[in-house]
Amino acid sequence: LFGLNTSYIGRNVHFEETVDSTQNIAQKLALEGAAEGTLVVAEEQLGGRGRLERKWQSPKYKGIWMSLILKPVIPIMKTPQLTLLIAVAVVQGIQEVTGVQADIKWPNDLLVNGKKLTGILTEMQADSDRVHSLIIGIGINVNQQLEDFAEELQSSATSIYLETKTSWDRAIIIQGIMKHIEKLYLLYLQKGFYPIKLLWESYSISLGQKVRANTLNGSIFGLAKGITDDGVLLLEDEQGVVHFIYSADILMET
Ligand code: BT5
Numbered sequence: 701l702f703g704l705n706t707s708y709i710g711r712n713v714h715f716e717e718t719v720d721s722t723q724n725i726a727q728k729l730a731l732e733g734a735a736e737g738t739l740v741v742a743e744e745q746l747g748g749r750g751r752l753e754r755k756w757q758s759p760k761y762k763g764i765w766m767s768l769i770l771k772p773v774i775p776i777m778k779t780p781q782l783t784l785l786i787a788v789a790v791v792q793g794i795q796e797v798t799g800v801q802a803d804i805k806w807p808n809d810l811l812v813n814g815k816k817l818t819g820i821l822t823e824m825q826a827d828s829d830r831v832h833s834l835i836i837g838i839g840i841n842v843n844q845q846l847e848d849f850a851e852e853l854q855s856s857a858t859s860i861y862l863e864t865k866t867s868w869d870r871a872i873i874i875q876g877i878m879k880h881i882e883k884l885y886l887l888y889l890q891k892g893f894y895p896i897k898l899l900w901e902s903y904s905i906s907l908g909q910k911v912r913a914n915t916l917n918g919s920i921f922g923l924a925k926g927i928t929d930d931g932v933l934l935l936e937d938e939q940g941v942v943h944f945i946y947s948a949d950i951l952m953e954t
Pocket of ligand 1: 745
């Protein structure tokens with residue numbers, strides 16, 4: 701990535717034309733001992749994935765489909781912090797390069813006017829309770845026109861092109877994002893999660909809203925009150941009981 705302005709995040713780039721999923725390649729590289737900051741980028745994914753085996757549409761040359769390897773020395777329960785950190789860095793990088801301002805919907809969606817611009821997927825390799833590698837997948841819709849999205853996504857997804865009416869050089873956006881990831885990650889390693897949490901809250905559209913959280917164990921409706929120091933969502937139901945939401949799909953009910 702010519703012009704990359706970081707010291708280790710994204711310095712080691714594996715570039716691929718067509719892959720199943722950049723997550724699988726990064727998983728394999730991590731097992732082989734790849735350095736922290738190693739980045740896998742592909743032009744196209746045939747089996748791009750979201751959470752819970754959902755599919756991530758990754759058409760050729762249209763978006764940024766990449767996976768980053770991080771090796772923070774943290775217990776497993778703190779890994780949601782890194783998903784939130786990456787979300788903040790991606791918002792900042794996209795904004796700096798393209799001017800598009802995205803909001804964060806807990807935990808992993810970046811939305812523009814309620815439409816999904818970016819999804820983030822964190823997978824991990826761990827020994828007992830310690831993280832060995834985090835594999836953070838980032839999918840950003842960049843140059844898609846409306847008809848490049850499958851029909852079922854046309855009302856729920858957007859791209860940087862659709863927001864700006866301009867085509868973008870994806871490499872420059874990746875460079876901007878890597879710069880912000882490195883800056884925030886170094887801040888996190890020095891000062892902990894608190895400063896990241898404040899930034900995350902400033903970009904969040906979930907907090908202070910009545911939302912429905914669909915979890916694998918059922919659905920809870922309530923007020924999104926905040927996130928914990930571990931990055932877990934606090935949801936107060938109508939009886940005043942506060943639930944800790946580790947993983948869910950959030951529907952905003954306005
Ligand atoms: C996510 O999952 O949002 C995480 C997506 C992560 C994708 C990256 S790309 C690089 C790396 N390699 C991979 O294989 N994955 C990562 P989730 O919250 O589960 O959302 C998935 C849902 O988003 C799908 O069920 C669709 O409804 C919708 N969707 C699929 N493709 C989309 C797209 N390109 N733009 C917007 N929405 C999309």
